[in-house]
Amino acid sequence: MITITLPDGSKREFAQPVTVSEVASSIGAGLAKAALAGRVGQGDDARLVDTSHRIEADSALAIVTDKDADGLELIRHSTAHLLAYAVKQLFPEAQVTIGPVIENGFYYDFAYKRPFTPEDLAAIESRMAELARKDEPVVRRVLPRDEAVAYFKGLGEHYKAEIIASIPADQDVSLYSEGSFEDLCRGPHVPSTGRLKHFKLMKVAGAYWRGDQKNEQLQRVYGTAWATKDDLQQYLRMLEEAEKRDHRRLGRELDLFHLDEYSPGMVFWHPKGWTVWQAVEQYMRQVYRDNGYQEVKGPQILDRALWEKSGHWEKYRDAMFTTESEKHDYAIKPMNCPGHILIFKQGIKSYRDLPLRYGEFGNCHRNEPTGGLHGIMRVRGFTQDDGHIFCTEDMILDECVAYTALLQKVYRDFGFTEIIYKVATRPAARIGSDEIWDKAEHALIESLRQSGCEFVIAPGDGAFYGPKIEYTLKDAIGRQWQCGTMQVDFSMAQRLDAEYVAEDGARHHPVMLHRAIVGSLERFIGILIEQHAGALPAWLAPVQVVVTSITDSQADYVAAVAKSLQKQGVRVTTDLRNEKITYKIREHSLQKVPYILVVGDKEKASGTVAVRARGNQDLGVMPLDDFAMKLATDIANKS
Numbered sequence: 001m002i003t004i005t006l007p008d009g010s011k012r013e014f015a016q017p018v019t020v021s022e023v024a025s026s027i028g029a030g031l032a033k034a035a036l037a038g039r040v041g042q043g044d045d046a047r048l049v050d051t052s053h054r055i056e057a058d059s060a061l062a063i064v065t066d067k068d069a070d071g072l073e074l075i076r077h078s079t080a081h082l083l084a085y086a087v088k089q090l091f092p093e094a095q096v097t098i099g100p101v102i103e104n105g106f107y108y109d110f111a112y113k114r115p116f117t118p119e120d121l122a123a124i125e126s127r128m129a130e131l132a133r134k135d136e137p138v139v140r141r142v143l144p145r146d147e148a149v150a151y152f153k154g155l156g157e158h159y160k161a162e163i164i165a166s167i168p169a170d171q172d173v174s175l176y177s178e179g180s181f182e183d184l185c186r187g188p189h190v191p192s193t194g195r196l197k198h199f200k201l202m203k204v205a206g207a208y209w210r211g212d213q214k215n216e217q218l219q220r221v222y223g224t225a226w227a228t229k230d231d232l233q234q235y236l237r238m239l240e241e242a243e244k245r246d247h248r249r250l251g252r253e254l255d256l257f258h259l260d261e262y263s264p265g266m267v268f269w270h271p272k273g274w275t276v277w278q279a280v281e282q283y284m285r286q287v288y289r290d291n292g293y294q295e296v297k298g299p300q301i302l303d304r305a306l307w308e309k310s311g312h313w314e315k316y317r318d319a320m321f322t323t324e325s326e327k328h329d330y331a332i333k334p335m336n337c338p339g340h341i342l343i344f345k346q347g348i349k350s351y352r353d354l355p356l357r358y359g360e361f362g363n364c365h366r367n368e369p370t371g372g373l374h375g376i377m378r379v380r381g382f383t384q385d386d387g388h389i390f391c392t393e394d395m396i397l398d399e400c401v402a403y404t405a406l407l408q409k410v411y412r413d414f415g416f417t418e419i420i421y422k423v424a425t426r427p428a429a430r431i432g433s434d435e436i437w438d439k440a441e442h443a444l445i446e447s448l449r450q451s452g453c454e455f456v457i458a459p460g461d462g463a464f465y466g467p468k469i470e471y472t473l474k475d476a477i478g479r480q481w482q483c484g485t486m487q488v489d490f491s492m493a494q495r496l497d498a499e500y501v502a503e504d505g506a507r508h509h510p511v512m513l514h515r516a517i518v519g520s521l522e523r524f525i526g527i528l529i530e531q532h533a534g535a536l537p538a539w540l541a542p543v544q545v546v547v548t549s550i551t552d553s554q555a556d557y558v559a560a561v562a563k564s565l566q567k568q569g570v571r572v573t574t575d576l577r578n579e580k581i582t583y584k585i586r587e588h589s590l591q592k593v594p595y596i597l598v599v600g601d602k603e604k605a606s607g608t609v610a611v612r613a614r615g616n617q618d619l620g621v622m623p624l625d626d627f628a629m630k631l632a633t634d635i636a637n638k639s
Helices: 020-027 029-034 069-090 118-134 145-154 158-165 229-245 247-253 271-290 304-310 312-319 337-344 393-413 434-450 521-531 552-567 581-590 601-606 624-636
Strands: 002-005 011-014 037-040 047-049 059-064 105-111 138-144 172-178 181-184 198-208 217-226 257-259 267-269 293-295 301-303 322-325 328-332 356-365 381-391 419-424 455-458 468-474 480-489 511-520 545-549 572-575 595-599 608-613 617-623
Touching: 011 020, 020 029, 020 037, 020 059, 037 069, 059 069, 069 105, 069 118, 069 172, 069 181, 069 198, 069 217, 118 198, 138 145, 145 158, 145 172, 158 181, 198 229, 217 229, 229 521, 247 257, 247 521, 267 271, 271 293, 271 356, 271 381, 271 393, 271 511, 271 521, 301 304, 304 312, 304 328, 304 337, 337 356, 337 381, 337 511, 381 393, 381 521, 393 419, 393 434, 393 468, 393 480, 393 511, 419 434, 434 455, 434 468, 434 480, 480 521, 511 521, 545 552, 545 581, 552 572, 552 595, 552 601, 552 624, 581 595, 595 601, 595 624, 601 608, 601 617, 608 624, 617 624
Parallel strands: 002 059, 293 356, 419 455, 545 572, 545 595
Antiparallel strands: 002 011, 037 047, 037 059, 105 217, 138 172, 172 181, 198 217, 257 267, 301 328, 322 328, 356 381, 381 511, 419 468, 468 480, 480 511, 595 608, 608 617
16 A cells, blocks of 8 residues: 655555556546646655656655646746747757746747747747647656667757766656657656646847857747736736836936946946935935944955955856956955955954944946846946944844844835845855854844744855845835845954954954845846836935926026025926926926926916926925925935
8 A cells, every 4th residue: 555645634545556646636636637746755855746757655745736836837847848849840940958947937048040030939939829729748758868869869959969968877867748849858847738828938039058158159039937817917017017117228218327338237327327326325324324334445456365365266256357466466346345354353352342333335346247237237346335243143133133124114215115034044065164054044033033024944045154134125016126135154254363352351253244235236226216117206316306487587586496495405407498388397207307396477476386296296386485395304204
């Protein structure tokens, strides 16, 4: 007898080996129809298998459906194979390479003699739908490696043969077939193509074979797949909204910044964009002052020897810009941590000085691949609101709790109300003892518990020197942006010989807490632009008020109104052009200015202004002082 234990603890017994599909059928016809795969085993030993997988010994089993995260991933991976199947039918000379799952979808790389066109993409998607409707079974078989190499060479699939040849010779490989198409894959896959119903091909891009620019260029076809039609439509609507909010387009239209081929991955800030930057930076500078941080500034270039001692050279050398002078190697800093330790080391520090909090708007550079650059969201030169807290082990918990509360307030002020918390624990390659890692991970987890935050654990995702909390924002259209971080580091201060004098007179190494709230200011401003669709709240808007005249006779009053507001710290411009007032209002509305003040002869005579708020809201006529008070309230409330 074979005993199968289900997730609810109930057990089912079978007289002989049984497939996942047969177990599902024994539970109910509905589950049998919905089953996509099975999860055999428990905990870390659990593994995903096909519904055709035969269980030959007592085991735990969970049936995977499209309601499970694993089920959605199976759908996406199987849809990638369906894409390759359709391409081979329509373009038999195309060679297939790899087709993994990515966030929200999948891609597959192809070698073909000419670029795929939008018409090709439409034809491929149509053929995929036809193949899905056939509901052909997806069948697994296993071959010895060398036999699999010969098989794909015989098909003319030289890329696939090269992949298989890189597998150790003593290993078997699994192949999955559907209809006339067969592909290399570890699996598992959905039982049949009929399970793949809700997908769309998105775009074609270039990609190098094995990611190496020295190799031939392939065509990467991207797609998305979902469990239900509603999920697919919701995702496509989100993409449409994201396109409207694209910070690159809004950056051009609102004259905020530009990127230039003369300096890839670096941002050229225009006056309006730099005004937004300064609003964010000055706000964060006030946050530093209000929460016990001392602002510091370190140099851009540091000797290679420091990076080697800190451990960064070994881990991040490929991402560093380097230079040489007088037979010394230097690196342009990719992060600020070692520089802050050097500042800490100047002069004797006592336990009475701790916690010591340093903050820096540090300019950093990382040699990101050109293909990975994305507007101001992913750049090579960026500025971090970087901070490091030097403290004792007993202070870690209180500092982390206070930091989480501070971060929550900052995010609220910027318009973000939903935060996702994740604790990233020790990676395989790390420095420091297990005892130290135990302490650091416990402190982070306990700090979130005391803060009343729900969180998830991300095993192995910590930095090489310590675990971290990752704070991820959810924006107005549901996208997630990981910005803030808090990392506990017992090792770097020790590696760089930083010490303080304890109460007993002995010297100890401080614990170092690495933290950032907004992270890269460039990226965060890009997120803000997309969050607000360019309509930044009044306190952040580069131009808060435009004062415009109806005729030339109000020019002196327009100037007086603007001067009065400027004296109160308002960012104000005037519009005295000889244009129709409706034209002026429309133009400034497109520039997403929070308030437009219209003045004619009546307003001039009475010392008032006609106020139009963003969104075509007519707030009526009011005394200038009343408007100034309203604006000041908006700015103070960050509304």
